Amino acid sequence: MGLAVITLLSTSGRLTFACATLLLGILASPDSSACRALPRKQIVTPDEQIAIATDVSVARVVRATPLPVPVPGMSPDIEYEFEVQERIxxxxxxxxxxxxxxVPTRTGPSSDNHSDKAFWERNGGRLYHGTDCLLKLDFVVGEHYLVFRGKPATRRSFEHIDxxxxxxxxxxxxxxxxxxxxGGRQQ
Structure with a gap:
C-alpha cells in the first residue's frame, strides 16, 4: 500500500509539473499573446477624435490590390488607394x-447615418481590434469614407459614409x- 501511494504521489507531482510547464510555455509564447486591454488612445470620444485630428478628408476607394502573402495560408494584406473628394x-x-x-468590421453604424447611440460613445466606430490590439481595416472599392489619417488611429478613423x-x-x-x-481650424 505504501508503494502505491508513493507512485501515485510521484505521478501526480509529474503531472502537476508538466501542466505548470505547459501553462508557462503558453503564457511566455509571443504567438499566444492577446490584447488584454484595449489601447486607451484608440477608444476616444468624438470630441477627443477631433481634438487630435491633423489630416481629415472624405475619400473614395478607387483601387484594392492584394499584396504578396508573406506566409502561405495567411490572408493577404490589401493596398487600398483613395481619391480625396473633399479636404477638411x-x-x-x-x-x-x-x-x-x-476582414469583417463591426456592424455598420453608418446604416442610419451615424445616428445610433453606440457610435457616439467612447468605444464607438465601425472598426474593431484583433487579438494583437491593432485596428482591422477594410474598405469597399467605390465607397466613400471619412478618413482621419495620422496617429493614433481610432475606431472612428475610417468611417463609411453612405x-x-x-x-x-x-x-x-x-x-x-x-x-x-x-471648419474653422487652420490647415
Missing amino acids: LGPDDKRFILIGGE TVGGRPDPDDKWLSYVKERL
Whole structure:
C-alpha cells in the first residue's frame, strides 16, 4: 500500500509539473499573446477624435490590390488607394494609400447615418481590434469614407459614409459634426 501511494504521489507531482510547464510555455509564447486591454488612445470620444485630428478628408476607394502573402495560408494584406473628394483638414493630397485586409468590421453604424447611440460613445466606430490590439481595416472599392489619417488611429478613423446620388451623404451626422467642428481650424 505504501508503494502505491508513493507512485501515485510521484505521478501526480509529474503531472502537476508538466501542466505548470505547459501553462508557462503558453503564457511566455509571443504567438499566444492577446490584447488584454484595449489601447486607451484608440477608444476616444468624438470630441477627443477631433481634438487630435491633423489630416481629415472624405475619400473614395478607387483601387484594392492584394499584396504578396508573406506566409502561405495567411490572408493577404490589401493596398487600398483613395481619391480625396473633399479636404477638411490637413495637407492637400489628392490621393493616398492605406494597408488593410479582407476582414469583417463591426456592424455598420453608418446604416442610419451615424445616428445610433453606440457610435457616439467612447468605444464607438465601425472598426474593431484583433487579438494583437491593432485596428482591422477594410474598405469597399467605390465607397466613400471619412478618413482621419495620422496617429493614433481610432475606431472612428475610417468611417463609411453612405453614397447618395454618387456623392457622400450630406445628411450623415458624423460627417456634419466633423465639418462643423473642424471648419474653422487652420490647415
